Amino acid sequence: MATDGLHENETLASLKSEAESLKGKLEEERAKLHDVELHQVAERVEALGQFVMKTRRTLKGHGNKVLCMDWCKDKRRIVSSSQDGKVIVWDSFTTNKEHAVTMPCTWVMACAYAPSGCAIACGGLDNKCSVYPLTFDKNENMAAKKKSVAMHTNYLSACSFTNSDMQILTASGDGTCALWDVESGQLLQSFHGHGADVLCLDLAPSETGNTFVSGGCDKKAMVWDMRSGQCVQAFETHESDINSVRYYPSGDAFASGSDDATCRLYDLRADREVAIYSKESIIFGASSVDFSLSGRLLFAGYNDYTINVWDVLKGSRVSILFGHENRVSTLRVSPDGTAFCSGSWDHTLRAQPQALLLEVALPGLEPSDRPGPSAPVNLRGCARPTCKTTCSGIKMGPVSQKLPKPAFQSTLFK
Amino acid sequence: MERMVVSMQDPDQGVKMRSQRLLITVIPHAVTGNDVMEWLIHKYCITEEEALHLGTLLVRHGYLYPLRDPCHLELRLDETPYRFQTPYFWMSTLWPAAELDYAIYLAKKNIRKWGGLFDHEKEHYDQLHRKISHTWDLVVMQAREQLWAAKQRRKGDRLVIACQEQTYWLVNRPPPGVPSVLEQGPERNSCTAGRVQKTVDFYRREVECLRKALGRARVKSSVCLEAYLKFSSQRGPHDPIMSGCLPSNPWVTDNDTYWAMNAPSAAVPTRLRVEQWAFSFRELLEDPVGRAHFMDFLRKEFSAENLSFWEACEELRHGGQAQVPALVDAVYQQFLAPGAARWVNIDSRTMERTLVGLGRPHRHVLDDAQLHIYMLMKKDSYPRFLKSDLYKDLLAEAVVPPETKRRVFPFMRKLRHSSPSPALLPASASREPSGGDGEA
Numbered sequence: 001m002a003t004d005g006l007h008e009n010e011t012l013a014s015l016k017s018e019a020e021s022l023k024g025k026l027e028e029e030r031a032k033l034h035d036v037e038l039h040q041v042a043e044r045v046e047a048l049g050q051f052v053m054k055t056r057r058t059l060k061g062h063g064n065k066v067l068c069m070d071w072c073k074d075k076r077r078i079v080s081s082s083q084d085g086k087v088i089v090w091d092s093f094t095t096n097k098e099h100a101v102t103m104p105c106t107w108v109m110a111c112a113y114a115p116s117g118c119a120i121a122c123g124g125l126d127n128k129c130s131v132y133p134l135t136f137d138k139n140e141n142m143a144a145k146k147k148s149v150a151m152h153t154n155y156l157s158a159c160s161f162t163n164s165d166m167q168i169l170t171a172s173g174d175g176t177c178a179l180w181d182v183e184s185g186q187l188l189q190s191f192h193g194h195g196a197d198v199l200c201l202d203l204a205p206s207e208t209g210n211t212f213v214s215g216g217c218d219k220k221a222m223v224w225d226m227r228s229g230q231c232v233q234a235f236e237t238h239e240s241d242i243n244s245v246r247y248y249p250s251g252d253a254f255a256s257g258s259d260d261a262t263c264r265l266y267d268l269r270a271d272r273e274v275a276i277y278s279k280e281s282i283i284f285g286a287s288s289v290d291f292s293l294s295g296r297l298l299f300a301g302y303n304d305y306t307i308n309v310w311d312v313l314k315g316s317r318v319s320i321l322f323g324h325e326n327r328v329s330t331l332r333v334s335p336d337g338t339a340f341c342s343g344s345w346d347h348t349l350r351a352q353p354q355a356l357l358l359e360v361a362l363p364g365l366e367p368s369d370r371p372g373p374s375a376p377v378n379l380r381g382c383a384r385p386t387c388k389t390t391c392s393g394i395k396m397g398p399v400s401q402k403l404p405k406p407a408f409q410s411t412l413f414k
Numbered sequence: 415m416e417r418m419v420v421s422m423q424d425p426d427q428g429v430k431m432r433s434q435r436l437l438i439t440v441i442p443h444a445v446t447g448n449d450v451m452e453w454l455i456h457k458y459c460i461t462e463e464e465a466l467h468l469g470t471l472l473v474r475h476g477y478l479y480p481l482r483d484p485c486h487l488e489l490r491l492d493e494t495p496y497r498f499q500t501p502y503f504w505m506s507t508l509w510p511a512a513e514l515d516y517a518i519y520l521a522k523k524n525i526r527k528w529g530g531l532f533d534h535e536k537e538h539y540d541q542l543h544r545k546i547s548h549t550w551d552l553v554v555m556q557a558r559e560q561l562w563a564a565k566q567r568r569k570g571d572r573l574v575i576a577c578q579e580q581t582y583w584l585v586n587r588p589p590p591g592v593p594s595v596l597e598q599g600p601e602r603n604s605c606t607a608g609r610v611q612k613t614v615d616f617y618r619r620e621v622e623c624l625r626k627a628l629g630r631a632r633v634k635s636s637v638c639l640e641a642y643l644k645f646s647s648q649r650g651p652h653d654p655i656m657s658g659c660l661p662s663n664p665w666v667t668d669n670d671t672y673w674a675m676n677a678p679s680a681a682v683p684t685r686l687r688v689e690q691w692a693f694s695f696r697e698l699l700e701d702p703v704g705r706a707h708f709m710d711f712l713r714k715e716f717s718a719e720n721l722s723f724w725e726a727c728e729e730l731r732h733g734g735q736a737q738v739p740a741l742v743d744a745v746y747q748q749f750l751a752p753g754a755a756r757w758v759n760i761d762s763r764t765m766e767r768t769l770v771g772l773g774r775p776h777r778h779v780l781d782d783a784q785l786h787i788y789m790l791m792k793k794d795s796y797p798r799f800l801k802s803d804l805y806k807d808l809l810a811e812a813v814v815p816p817e818t819k820r821r822v823f824p825f826m827r828k829l830r831h832s833s834p835s836p837a838l839l840p841a842s843a844s845r846e847p848s849g850g851d852g853e854a
Contacts, residue, residue, distance in 0.1 A: 012613075012614055012617065015614060015617035015618060015621060016617055018617075018621050019617055019620045019621050019624060022621060022624035022625065022628065023624060025628060026624060026627055026628055029628060029632070030632065033632050033633070033634045033635060034635045035634055035635055035636050036635055036636045036639065037635075038639050038642075041636065041639040041640060041642075041643065042639075042643065044643070045643060045646075045647075056665040056666065057665070072836065073836070074673075074833065074835075074836055075673060076664075076670075076673070076833065077835065077836075091833070091835075093664065093665075093670065093833075098835060107600050109600070116836060117835065117836025118836060125600060134835070136835070155600060162732055163728070163731075163732045164732035164733065166732060166733050166734040166735075167732060173602065181734060181735035181736075182734070183734040183735065183736055184734070184735055184736060186735055188735065188777070192616075192619065193619060193620070193623065195616070196602075197602050199602075205696075206696075207695070207696045207788065208785065208788075217602050227778050227781070230623070230626075231623045233627060233630070234623065234624075234627065241602065248642075249645070249649070250641070250642075250645045252638065252641060252642075253638075253642070267635070267638045267639075269632070269633040269637075269638050270632060270633050270634070270635045270637075270638040271627075271630060271632045272635070274635065274638070274639065279458070280457075280458050281454070281458035281459075281460045281464065281468060284471075292653055292655045292656065293649065293652065293653040293654065293655065294645075294646050294649035294650050294652065294653035294655075294656055295642070295645060295646050295649065296646045296649075296650065296653065296656060297655060297656070304467070304468075304471055305467070305471075306464075306467065312642070312646070313642060313643065313646060320461075320464055322463065322467060333655075336654065336673075336676065337653055337654045337655055338654040338655075338659060338663050338664060338665060338672070339663075339665045351665060352665075
């Protein structure tokens with residue numbers, strides 16, 4: 001269908017204007033059923049208390065910017081990829097590295113763990129997605145068993161296994177997403193509709209397991225039907241590139257993080273945007289978002305080196321986490337929700353669990369104030385003056401927010 | 415970022431400015447680190463730490479520069495004076511920091527004070543000298559001219575301009591060890607080869623999609639939003655981040671009992687887990703232990719073939735492409751053929767459609783039948799399961815693990831046990847319930 005003939009009365013301009021007018025009508029239709037805002041409904045809900053979040057593990061070993069990471073279903077292993085082409089599988093509980101592969105390309109922007117835990121997939125500037133079966137056999141070279149699965153015409157920005165090891169969904173800078181069969185490398189379905197690079201995707205946790213959402217540089221988030229390849233819904237309210245999309249745990253909504261420094265929540269049944277998470281003091285883009293297990297919290301990593309935690313229902317910020325020395329590029333909550341891991345351009349990954357702050361005060365610590373949920377507690381005077389961020393010693397009671405790491409740390413891994 | 419800086423310079427609402435005394439000269443329009451912080455805290459209702467962070471970022475991006483010692487870009491909370499960078503030097507002007515300009519700058523610095531260049535600057539200087547040696551005379555001449563022109567100005571202005579330039583080059587040519595704030599990821603929207611062509615096809619597709627979207631059935635916002643509240647409150651106690659987890663969060667206490675107790679193949683499930691099966695049918699099926707118990711229940715009701723059929727369909731949908739014909743055939747023989755051993759009860763219309771589709775088997779040929787059976791189980795068997803004695807017994811026997819007390823004096827660092835990698839386990843043990851690994 002190269003330069004297929006235009007039907008009568010059809011020109012590029014007329015199609016374009018028709019699209020615009022339809023978009024306008026769609027917005028009107030969507031607004032008709034919008035009778036209440038989320039924060040109004042959420043007034044009945046109790047506000048969240050303070051959150052104490054500490055880095056429990058810092059994974060050092062990448063010699064360059066960490067670009068992407070994914071958890072294994074066993075809740076402790078992760079795979080991470082970086083700018084210099086290295087892909088490492090860690091047991092993050094013990095911080096041991098279990099496997100390492102060097103890809104022939106740089107900027108490995110996508111990596112994923114297979115549901116069975118037996119393989120990983122990764123890709124980046126090589127325009128391909130490769131699957132590596134994981135093996136502990138010392139004599140085998142992991143790179144030798146590599147299977148090249150996906151072929152795009154531009155960089156690979158995201159990839160994910162579907163319910164099994166046999167199929168992979170990829171998103172690429174050439175504006176398309178595609179579903180591939182791992183064994184044969186065959187293209188099973190392709191998804192066209194984005195007007196620019198597609199940067200992220202997420203599979204829906206639904207009963208029929210047939211849809212996924214993708215976000216791109218054309219500011220659109222689109223929901224696709226995997227079987228037919230059609231776009232089911234599209235949302236265009238962001239003001240800049242959408243860097244990350246993630247489904248709400250029930251599958252009825254999804255959140256997106258964008259370069260316009262906001263995160264937004266879109267409901268699929270109401271077919272509209274229902275919440276915006278933004279603050280005037282946040283001026284850098286959000287690179288990565290994820291929900292906690294119950295969907296009450298939204299963790300978002302930003303390009304200003306921080307992680308903001310939002311209360312999904314009330315729309316307010318619960319907490320802000322420091323600790324990274326360069327932009328946070330990726331953030332995922334573990335499959336059982338006990339912790340989340342963030343990877344950054346400062347070459348490290350950090351795993352941080354939380355505990356709700358209880359009313360405990362130890363002698364020697366200053367009593368805490370309890371301002372509203374949007375302003376995190378800021379304490380000085382931790383019991384141990386030399387405490388560093390990665391101490392795994394037990395801390396009781398209120399803990400101070402992490403202060404920026406001392407300068408000498410960054411020279412350790414050059 | 416610039417919006418913020420501009421509002422900071424606003425004479426009425428902006429940061430308090432005053433003339434600073436620097437050695438002998440007086441510099442107007444200077445601010446201190448403290449003032450900047452206070453203003454940020456006040457305007458955006460943020461904490462000190464965040465304000466410090468934000469202020470530091472502003473300095474690192476070159477929008478503010480310190481007057482006294484501009485070799486490190488950081489915001490200090492003392493009386494060190496700062497000034498706002500002139501818009502000429504702002505990053506967003508995207509003025510490419512050319513090599514030639516850098517050479518001129520370095521030459522100026524060199525001339526002004528012998529040995530005033532830092533090590534990395536000396537290196538750059540030598541490099542540039544070698545690279546553009548043919549125009550080196552031009553560089554030196556420019557440098558001298560600029561220095562001479564600067565001497566004509568007042569000392570205060572001279573100092574300011576020197577600081578501005580220095581900050582600009584600190585941002586654009588950071589010394590080694592300092593990460594450059596100008597780094598970006600790979601270019602987006604750039605490569606024309608892979609670009610989406612906005613052809614007639616593209617718009618046609620868009621129009622089609624929009625038309626369909628207009629006809630979509632929508633639900634009232636209030637209904638949808640209430641659903642979130644319900645979901646969150648229902649799942650709150652199950653969320654380790656919100657409510658903690660028993661016996662303890664493995665990351666906090668280095669004790670992985672929690673994972674052992676909730677392993678996919680645990681013999682006795684915890685209470686929370688059993689409760690979760692009641693939330694939705696999908697969650698029951700997703701949990702291997704739950705699914706096994708449901709299968710037991712179905713066997714008692716003589717409808718176990720439904721679940722087996724559903725599992726087989728899942729394998730088909732998510733399995734390898736090469737296995738499709740064989741699997742479809744196997745499913746047909748076992749579940750759909752008249753007189754089959756485990757015949758499933760599907761309504762005649764769906765059965766007809768499926769049988770026709772079996773002529774050309776593909777991954778989704780059994781989707782309709784699968785959905786029918788799924789709905790049957792969901793509407794019929796599942797509620798009965800939840801009311802059954804089997805489930806009630808499970809709930810009663812379920813374990814509620816005691817919370818492990820946190821130790822106050824962790825002198826002995828607890829050894830973190832490593833667990834066997836899923837990649838090591840034999841295929842059958844590591845198999846996830848939905849979708850095999852090709853060896854089914």
